[in-house]
Amino acid sequence: MNLVTVSGPPSSGKTSVILKTIDALKQRGLKIGVVKFDCLYTDDDALYRKAGIPVKKGLSGAMCPDHYFVSNIEEVAQWGIGEGLDLLISESAGLCNRCSPYVKEIKAVCVIDNLSGVNTPKKIGPMLKSADIVVITKGDIVSQAEREVFASKVNLVNPSAIIMHINGLTGQGSFELSTLFHDEKTVIDTLVGRELRFTMPSALCSYCLGETRIGENFQMGNVRKMNLEGGI
Numbered sequence: 001m002n003l004v005t006v007s008g009p010p011s012s013g014k015t016s017v018i019l020k021t022i023d024a025l026k027q028r029g030l031k032i033g034v035v036k037f038d039c040l041y042t043d044d045d046a047l048y049r050k051a052g053i054p055v056k057k058g059l060s061g062a063m064c065p066d067h068y069f070v071s072n073i074e075e076v077a078q079w080g081i082g083e084g085l086d087l088l089i090s091e092s093a094g095l096c097n098r099c100s101p102y103v104k105e106i107k108a109v110c111v112i113d114n115l116s117g118v119n120t121p122k123k124i125g126p127m128l129k130s131a132d133i134v135v136i137t138k139g140d141i142v143s144q145a146e147r148e149v150f151a152s153k154v155n156l157v158n159p160s161a162i163i164m165h166i167n168g169l170t171g172q173g174s175f176e177l178s179t180l181f182h183d184e185k186t187v188i189d190t191l192v193g194r195e196l197r198f199t200m201p202s203a204l205c206s207y208c209l210g211e212t213r214i215g216e217n218f219q220m221g222n223v224r225k226m227n228l229e230g231g232i
Contacts, residue, residue, distance in 0.1 A: 001081050003188055004181050007092040007101050007127050008111035009120075013137035014091055015044045016168030017111055019051060022089070023171065024178035030086040035076045037069050037092045037101070044091070054083055065092060066099035067200055073103070074191045081189065087182050097124045102131070102197040106188075107181065110161075113138040114150050121153040126198035128154070133180060134161045137168050 008014050022032050033054035036044050040059060048055040056079060060068035069092055080088035092101040102108040110131035112120065115138050121128060128134065134154050139147045151163055162180070166173035205221040 001077070001085050001188060002087045002107075002182050002186055003077060003080075003090065003103075003191075004087065004107045004109060005090045005092065005102055006109045006111060007099075007131075008135075009097070009113075009116060009124070010093055012111045012113045012116070013166075013168040014111045015047060017135055017137060017166050017174065017177070018089055018091060019047065020166070020168060020171035020174035021178045021181060022051070022053060024175040025087065025181060028178075028182070030182060031084060032087045032089065033080050033083055033085045034089045034091060035080075037065055037072075037090065039065050039093060042093075054085070064096060064099065064201065066096065066101045069101045070196065070200065077188065077191050089181075096201065097127060098201050099125075099127060102126070103191065104195050104197055105186065106191075106194070107132055107183075107186065108197070109133045109135060109177075111135045111137060112154065114142045114147060118146075118150060118153060121150075121157045124157075129158050130197045131158060131161050133177070134158060134163050135177065136163065136165050139165050140167055140169075 006014055006018060018034065025032055034048050035056045035058065036042055037058050037060065040061070042057060042059070045055045045057040056076060058068065058072055073090065076090070077088065108131045110128045112124070112128065112134065114136060136151060136154065147165065154163055164173055164177055166177060205223055206219055211218055
C-alpha cells in the first residue's frame, strides 16, 4: 500500500483537491481510502463516504492534532492494509503552522490557497518547507500576476518542491497530481521505526497539563518569555 500525507491551513481546499484526485486515481482501477485528522469537528468524512471512499476520522480534542497524528498513523496504516487499499491518503488540518505531519520517504503534500495572503508562505513552517509537492488552490479568483507572485513566494521557502495549481471545484490539474500519488516503489507494510521529517513542537508546560490561571507563579516546564525591550 502507498501512503500520502496531505496537510495545509484550514479551508485551503484540501478535501476538494483530494476528492478530485481520487476521481482520477479510480480511473486506473486503484482502491483508495482516506483518514481525516482534525481537532474539534469535521464533517469531511461524510463527503468521502458519499463518494464511496473508505474513510476513518480522528479528532484530537485537547491534544495537538499532529501529535495525535503521530500517535495513530501506524494503526491507521494497518487499517488501510487490512482493507486492501492500494493507496491511503492522510488529511491533516495543519491547525498549527509549526507542525509537520510528514514522515521520511512518505510522499508529503501541502495545500495552500492564493487568498491566504502574499506573505503566508513565510509564516508556515515545516508543513510547507518540507513538503515534496505544494498545491496552490483558488487561482481562479485572483489575477495571473497574483498567482505568479504567490507561487514565487512558495518557491522561495521551498525551492525543491513541485508546485502545482489545482482548481478544487473543476478538478483542473488533479489528474497531473494523481500521477504522483501512486508509486509501486514506495509500497509500505508498516511505519514502525520510520522517522518524522521534522520534530514536533516542544512542550510540556503547566497549561498543557490543565492549568488555567495566568501569571508567572503558575507557569512551569517549557516556558518561553518575550524580550519586551528587544523583540522576541
